[in-house]
Amino acid sequence: MLQSQLPIANKLLAALPRGEYQRLAEHLETVELVEGEVLSEPGEAMRYVYFPGTALLSLLTLVDGSDVFAVGLVGREGMTSVACALGSQLSPFRTLVQCSGQAVRMKSKAFIKEFRDSATLRDMVLQYVLSLTTLIAQTAACNRYHVIEERLARWLLMTRDRLSSDHFHMTHEMLGYLMGVRRVGVTNAAHALKERNLIDYSRGAIDIVDGPGLQAAACSCYRMVEGRHGRS
Numbered sequence: 001m002l003q004s005q006l007p008i009a010n011k012l013l014a015a016l017p018r019g020e021y022q023r024l025a026e027h028l029e030t031v032e033l034v035e036g037e038v039l040s041e042p043g044e045a046m047r048y049v050y051f052p053g054t055a056l057l058s059l060l061t062l063v064d065g066s067d068v069f070a071v072g073l074v075g076r077e078g079m080t081s082v083a084c085a086l087g088s089q090l091s092p093f094r095t096l097v098q099c100s101g102q103a104v105r106m107k108s109k110a111f112i113k114e115f116r117d118s119a120t121l122r123d124m125v126l127q128y129v130l131s132l133t134t135l136i137a138q139t140a141a142c143n144r145y146h147v148i149e150e151r152l153a154r155w156l157l158m159t160r161d162r163l164s165s166d167h168f169h170m171t172h173e174m175l176g177y178l179m180g181v182r183r184v185g186v187t188n189a190a191h192a193l194k195e196r197n198l199i200d201y202s203r204g205a206i207d208i209v210d211g212p213g214l215q216a217a218a219c220s221c222y223r224m225v226e227g228r229h230g231r232s
């Protein structure tokens with residue numbers, strides 16, 4: 001089946017006028033992404049622009065060349081490689097697959113050409129760049145000012161919103177890696193949220209059992225940023 005005939009899982013692509021999407025679809029290919037896969041490294045050329053469907057990606061920044069910190073999340077509401085829209089083909093981030101799933105991708109060169117040619121695509125992508133910048137800035141402040149339990153609640157809610165599911169696979173190791181804290185710190189925070197009957201977890205599967213309660217347990221950063229863009 002042609003890409004243009006498939007249901008459009010990615011919200012940015014789905015929001016394009018049909019004709020614009022058809023033109024873009026000629027360049028799109030569907031890929032299955034696997035948790036832990038790295039799609040780009042800082043300073044490297046980005047071959048592709050990814051538009052996640054069921055997959056969820058984290059944007060990580062490196063500290064002292066080895067430690068990492070997640071500064072952004074990209075799900076069906078967004079795309080990777082936004083630097084292409086700002087005139088650079090070099091990745092500022094490590095892009096990691098946080099949750100396995102499907103995405104479509106197109107070559108960066110083809111994207112840049114379409115971006116230059118289409119005012120509609122340009123407006124839409126720049127709007128997304130603004131919302132992603134807001135998320136990154138808020139996450140930087142969050143990492144400095146808020147405690148692990150609040151940050152964990154926020155990260156779980158952001159994950160839920162992008163996957164449109166209260167149930168997802170995510171290990172404490174992965175959460176610790178993303179949040180730049182030790183695994184034991186994540187385990188203690190997760191245990192505290194479980195004790196409050198807000199989440200449940202076992203063997204890497206996480207269930208959000210009380211969404212409003214978890215939202216109340218999250219720091220204000222969740223409402224500041226996500227409230228603006230709405231739940232998926």
Ligand SMILES: [Zn+2]
Pocket residue numbers: 141142143146150151154219220221222
């Ligand atoms: Zn926060």
